[in-house]
Amino acid sequence: xxxxxxxxxxxxxxxxxxxxxxxxxxxxxxxxxxxxxxxxxxxxxxxxxxxxxxxxxxxxxxxxxxxxxxxxxxxxxxxxxxxxxxxxxxxxxxxxxxxxxxxxxxxxxxxxxxxxxxxxxxxxxxxxxxxxxxxxxxxxxxxxxxxxxxxxxxxxxx
Numbered sequence: 053x054x055x056x057x058x059x060x061x062x063x064x065x066x067x068x069x070x071x072x073x074x075x076x077x078x079x080x081x082x083x084x085x086x087x088x089x090x091x092x093x094x095x096x097x098x099x100x101x102x103x104x105x106x107x108x109x110x111x112x113x114x115x116x117x118x119x120x121x122x123x124x125x126x127x128x129x130x131x132x133x134x135x136x137x138x139x140x141x142x143x144x145x146x147x148x149x150x151x152x153x154x155x156x157x158x159x160x161x162x163x164x165x166x167x168x169x170x171x172x173x174x175x176x177x178x179x180x181x182x183x184x185x186x187x188x189x190x191x192x193x194x195x196x197x198x199x200x201x202x203x204x205x206x207x208x209x210x
Contacts, residue, residue, distance in 0.1 A: 057093040058209045061086040065202035072194035073150065075142055079194050080110045083201040087208070096208040106201060113197045120193075121186030130165055130179025137164025138183040158184045 068083025087106055091098045125134050141160020145152030162180035165171050171179070 053093070054095050057089055058095070061089045061094070061205050061209055062202075064089065065198070065205045068198040069195065069202060072198045073153075073191060074146065075139075075153075078114075080113050080197045080201070083198045083205075084110045086205045087201060090205060090208045094208055096210075098208050102204070106204065109197055110201075113193050117190035117194055120190045121183060124182040124186030124189070125161070125179055126182075128178045128182030129175055130161065130182050131169045131171075133168040134161040134165040134176075134179040134183045137161045137168075138180075138187060140164070142187065154184070154188075157187050 145156025
C-alpha cells in the first residue's frame, strides 16, 4: 500500500509540473494533492503545518496566476481583447509546444488587440508584450511552486 501511495504522489507531482505549463490542467493544486496523499498515508512523518503552508502557497500562486496577466496587459495599455487573444493563441499553440504556446499567446494578443480593439500596430504590440510577460510570469510562478512541491514529495516519500 505504501508503494502505491508513493507512486500516486509522485505522479501527482509530475502531472502538477506539466499542468503548470499546459493550460487546462490545474498544476499546483494537483501537486499539493501529492503532498496530501503522503500526509495521510505516507511513510515519512509530515506535519500539518507543512501541508497548510504549501496549501497557502498553492492558493496564492493560483490567484496571482489570474491577476498577473491582466495586470501586465493593462499596464501596457491593452484591453480585454488582448487577454482573450493571448488565451486563444496559447490554446492553439499547444500543437507546437512549448514554442507554439509562447508564440501563440503573443500573436493572439497582438492580433485580437489589432482587430477587435481597433488599435494601431504599435499599441497592439505593447499590449501583446504585456500579455506575454504576464503569461510568462504566471507560468513561471506555478512551475517553481510545483517543482518545490515535487521536491517535498520526494523528501517525504523516501
